[in-house]
Amino acid sequence: MYTCDSCNKISCKKGDMDNLPSNCPCREEDKIKEITKLYKEPQNYKIAHNSALVEAEGYCQLTRVQEIILFAKKCGYKKIGLAFCVGLLKEAQIFANILRHHDFEVESIICKNGAIPKSEIDIKVKEQVRPQCKFEGMCNPIGQAKLLNDRKTDLNIILGLCVGHDSLFIKYSDAPITVLAAKDRVLGHNPLAAIYTSHSYYNKKLYD
Known part of the structure; x- marks a missing residue:
C-alpha cells in the first residue's frame, strides 16, 4: 500500500534514493x-x-488564468475548448474573452447542451434540483467532450463542472485537459477551504 500522504521524508523531492520508506x-x-x-x-x-x-x-x-495562457502558448495550441457549467456563465464569458484577446480560437460548450431531460438517466421529478419544474435538463459532459472532439480542439479547459460530470468529460475528451476551477457551490469554488478549516469550523462536518 502506498501512503505518501503520511511520509515525512519526501526523499523523492530531494533525490535521496538511499533513504526511502519501505513502501x-x-x-x-x-x-x-x-x-x-x-x-x-x-x-x-x-x-x-x-x-x-x-x-x-x-x-x-502568475495566476492560474495566466499560467494556462502561458502553457497553451508554449505548447503551440491554437484552438481551446471550454467546457463550463451554466452556473458559471458569466465567468466563462470573461475567461473566453481573455483567451480571445490572446489570439486563441475558443470553442465553448455549456453543460446543458442538447436539452436532454433528466428522465433519460432515470431521475424522478422529486429527485430534481428544482422538483417544481416540469423540465430539468441533465448536465451533458459526454456531449461537451464529443462536440469539442468534433471541433478538434488542441486543449480543453474545465470550468466548474460538477463532481462526476467532470469525470465523464475527462473520460471522453480527445484533447489534453486542464482545470480552471473545480465546482464547490458552498465555498465559492474553493474546495480547499474545507481542508484548511478541517481542524476548526469544518471538523464536525467532515469527520461525523
Whole structure:
C-alpha cells in the first residue's frame, strides 16, 4: 500500500534514493523506468516540458488564468475548448474573452447542451434540483467532450463542472485537459477551504 500522504521524508523531492520508506513508489524501479520512457513520447514530452517551464516562470507570480495562457502558448495550441457549467456563465464569458484577446480560437460548450431531460438517466421529478419544474435538463459532459472532439480542439479547459460530470468529460475528451476551477457551490469554488478549516469550523462536518 502506498501512503505518501503520511511520509515525512519526501526523499523523492530531494533525490535521496538511499533513504526511502519501505513502501515508497521510488522503490518500483522497473516500473519507474517504463514510466519515464512515456515522457519521451512527443505529446507527453511537449506537455511535461512546457508545464515545467510554466511552473518555474510563474512560480508564485502568475495566476492560474495566466499560467494556462502561458502553457497553451508554449505548447503551440491554437484552438481551446471550454467546457463550463451554466452556473458559471458569466465567468466563462470573461475567461473566453481573455483567451480571445490572446489570439486563441475558443470553442465553448455549456453543460446543458442538447436539452436532454433528466428522465433519460432515470431521475424522478422529486429527485430534481428544482422538483417544481416540469423540465430539468441533465448536465451533458459526454456531449461537451464529443462536440469539442468534433471541433478538434488542441486543449480543453474545465470550468466548474460538477463532481462526476467532470469525470465523464475527462473520460471522453480527445484533447489534453486542464482545470480552471473545480465546482464547490458552498465555498465559492474553493474546495480547499474545507481542508484548511478541517481542524476548526469544518471538523464536525467532515469527520461525523
